[in-house]
Amino acid sequence: MGYAMQQEHDPIVFQRDGVSLTRSQVDAFGEEIDALRQQVMADRGESDARYIRRVVRFQKGCEVAGRGLLFLGFLPPAWLAGTGLLALSKILENMEIGHNVMHGQWDWLGDPNLDSAHYDWDNTCPAEQWKHSHNYMHHTYTNVVGKDRDVGYGIMRMSEHQSWNPAYLFQPIYNWVLALLFEWGVAFHDLEIERVIRGDKSRAQFRKEQKLIFKKVRRQVLKDYVLFPLLAGPFFLFVLSGNFTANILRNLWSYLIIFCGHFTERAEMFTEEEVEGESRGQWYLRQLLGSSNLEGGRLFHILSGNLSHQIEHHLFPDMPSNRYQQVAPKVREIAERYGLHYNSGSLRRQFGSVMRRIHRLALPSRRGAAVVN
Amino acid sequence: MQTIIEPRRGWFGRLGQALTSPFQPEDYLALISPVASAREIRARVTSVHRETDRAVSLTLRPNRLWPGFQAGQHVMLGIDVNGARQWRCFSLSSAPQSGTLTITVKCHRAGGVTEHLLERARPGDVVTLSEPAGEFLLPARIPDRLLFLTAGSGITPVHSIARYLENTSFDGQVEWLHFDRRYEDVILLESLRELGRHSQLNARVVLGHQAPLPGDEQGRFDAALLAALVPDAADRQVYACGPAGFLDAVSEWHRAEGRAPLLHERFQPLTKNTGNGGRIRFSGSDLATEAGGGESLLEAAERSGLNPAHGCRMGICHTCRCSVRGSLRDLQTGESRTVDNQRVRLCIHAAEGDVEVAL
Numbered sequence: 001m002g003y004a005m006q007q008e009h010d011p012i013v014f015q016r017d018g019v020s021l022t023r024s025q026v027d028a029f030g031e032e033i034d035a036l037r038q039q040v041m042a043d044r045g046e047s048d049a050r051y052i053r054r055v056v057r058f059q060k061g062c063e064v065a066g067r068g069l070l071f072l073g074f075l076p077p078a079w080l081a082g083t084g085l086l087a088l089s090k091i092l093e094n095m096e097i098g099h100n101v102m103h104g105q106w107d108w109l110g111d112p113n114l115d116s117a118h119y120d121w122d123n124t125c126p127a128e129q130w131k132h133s134h135n136y137m138h139h140t141y142t143n144v145v146g147k148d149r150d151v152g153y154g155i156m157r158m159s160e161h162q163s164w165n166p167a168y169l170f171q172p173i174y175n176w177v178l179a180l181l182f183e184w185g186v187a188f189h190d191l192e193i194e195r196v197i198r199g200d201k202s203r204a205q206f207r208k209e210q211k212l213i214f215k216k217v218r219r220q221v222l223k224d225y226v227l228f229p230l231l232a233g234p235f236f237l238f239v240l241s242g243n244f245t246a247n248i249l250r251n252l253w254s255y256l257i258i259f260c261g262h263f264t265e266r267a268e269m270f271t272e273e274e275v276e277g278e279s280r281g282q283w284y285l286r287q288l289l290g291s292s293n294l295e296g297g298r299l300f301h302i303l304s305g306n307l308s309h310q311i312e313h314h315l316f317p318d319m320p321s322n323r324y325q326q327v328a329p330k331v332r333e334i335a336e337r338y339g340l341h342y343n344s345g346s347l348r349r350q351f352g353s354v355m356r357r358i359h360r361l362a363l364p365s366r367r368g369a370a371v372v373n
Numbered sequence: 374m375q376t377i378i379e380p381r382r383g384w385f386g387r388l389g390q391a392l393t394s395p396f397q398p399e400d401y402l403a404l405i406s407p408v409a410s411a412r413e414i415r416a417r418v419t420s421v422h423r424e425t426d427r428a429v430s431l432t433l434r435p436n437r438l439w440p441g442f443q444a445g446q447h448v449m450l451g452i453d454v455n456g457a458r459q460w461r462c463f464s465l466s467s468a469p470q471s472g473t474l475t476i477t478v479k480c481h482r483a484g485g486v487t488e489h490l491l492e493r494a495r496p497g498d499v500v501t502l503s504e505p506a507g508e509f510l511l512p513a514r515i516p517d518r519l520l521f522l523t524a525g526s527g528i529t530p531v532h533s534i535a536r537y538l539e540n541t542s543f544d545g546q547v548e549w550l551h552f553d554r555r556y557e558d559v560i561l562l563e564s565l566r567e568l569g570r571h572s573q574l575n576a577r578v579v580l581g582h583q584a585p586l587p588g589d590e591q592g593r594f595d596a597a598l599l600a601a602l603v604p605d606a607a608d609r610q611v612y613a614c615g616p617a618g619f620l621d622a623v624s625e626w627h628r629a630e631g632r633a634p635l636l637h638e639r640f641q642p643l644t645k646n647t648g649n650g651g652r653i654r655f656s657g658s659d660l661a662t663e664a665g666g667g668e669s670l671l672e673a674a675e676r677s678g679l680n681p682a683h684g685c686r687m688g689i690c691h692t693c694r695c696s697v698r699g700s701l702r703d704l705q706t707g708e709s710r711t712v713d714n715q716r717v718r719l720c721i722h723a724a725e726g727d728v729e730v731a732l
Contacts, residue, residue, distance in 0.1 A: 044456060045455045045456045046453070046455055046456045047456075048456055049453065049456035049457075057403075057404060060400060060401055060403070060404055061404060063401075064401060064404065108456075108457055108680070109453070109456060109457055109458060110451070110453075110457055110458030110459075111458060112412040112413050113400070113410070113412060118412070120395035121395065122395060122396075127395075216395070219391070219394040219395065220394070220395075222391060222394075223391060223392060223393075223394050227388075227391055227392055228392065231392075
């Protein structure tokens, strides 16, 4: 009787991997996460401001030094150091600065240089578009197959919920092509060409977005592949190859961090039906279970844009990234108390897991799995 | 307070822009010059002069985005307090000249931006400025006879105008009465004395709570005092600046007797007569609160834990404008009205009944 009563008033709303949580438990979980957020957000202050400005200064310094050294690129050590510094600058700018600024993590500073409304990053993907596809679509519908377009970027099968077709047999290859051209993949995947073909998206909208992308691409290409090489005169090719290599290194690094964040084998996927009408607590649960963390030193965390704390980033996308390290143990403690898996491991382990997932899903699933679309 | 200002560029600047895209050349120049910016007017504090124990003058050297100003204008000054930029409005107290400007800050309450400036401003600091604004200006043809009536920190914009007149070929005559409680409270007193040495400018301090030195006066502003001190006051173009009560008295006198135009600049805009207050609902964040009649919507929002964009907190800069529905009282005029999703300045409106704010 008592159990039936409880069922009626407090139904089980979450059930996965042998863990079931009732509505009130999920609500309590959500409240604990909310309280953690409040605590940190209220504590933001001068030292956070100093941190991000220091990163920006360091990044700009690396870029100036890197591009300067590349003018001496005929000397192999200068080419190597220049390319390395430029790659470091691009990684820091994209990961720890740009991505996080565009999330609004630093809007509270009131500094127009670090304001999400005006910031644009050193990447072919225009900021406006990124804020839609990433901040809104990916962060709201994290790992919801059919909604979150980061799940496979429209070319790969990352979940059993996606129906298999023979084209996916080659996805280990697409994977590496995507990794090398990651910024281009990110820029163009938001055009949603397949939705235009299906007629779900108007051609006018498509053309508008296309124009925006081409404008940004033009400027990025002009800078890295025309103007700076030309300025080097006879050393044109050294600068060109250095810039190209730096862009590729940044692509590989961001691909690596981002794939490890959501596509490890234990990162969970969701269907649209599952997330319909979900509460704030359930949303938090999905962010926790759909993300995976990377362990490493302080420098590694900064280079990853603190996306090594992917779980914390997904729970608190607008919290200044330098605070994730501090909340991570508390999030882990809460998760474990509710019996929830806190997915964390070294880069090597997590990336191995991503590779296994990509290869496994290239083949059709053995058992009948849910099919979307 | 987020106005993005864009620099004008020649072909060289545009090349720099192409090389630094999507950033700006100034983002890299900032490595060596802290005032370099392509987005905001940054200024370096070059000197800090303590005027009284509650007031300080800061001389600033702005970057090239500063467009210059006219005597009598004000500017929003932004400084970072606890990491977050705070904006307040200040009058420019110096005469317009290229490359430098002075603001004089009087501290009204503890813990605010003004106190931060008073206690912490040092030469070498970097602050942010808005473009100058304000209509408290001299006309193109300056009248021969002028009357300056100032009180408290209202001395600052008029000081700028007086300094400007000193530098031009003005050949008229100015009477200047400055009202304050005691000599210790008078900001820019030395400069006022110095200006008063010119034959064309007769500057007198009128004290409310202290015996005046020879040449100065005692009393409060009223028509009789004015008639005694400046017999031809009614025929002079008047520039008045100071607290609301003072300006109300000046306006009253001018309505009755003035025959030349009156320009005034309000510094403490909020009326003391409060309404009934009411219940405020912040629709965007699902919060609600009861507010008193003297509490602005901005203050109520902040008390409820919200952090709405704001600037001057005195109705000048329009940064805090936000969509509001319900019954309001305008704290400047004391009048109440009903709005239906209009954008109003949160800092100068209070609830007068049920109000819904889109925050």
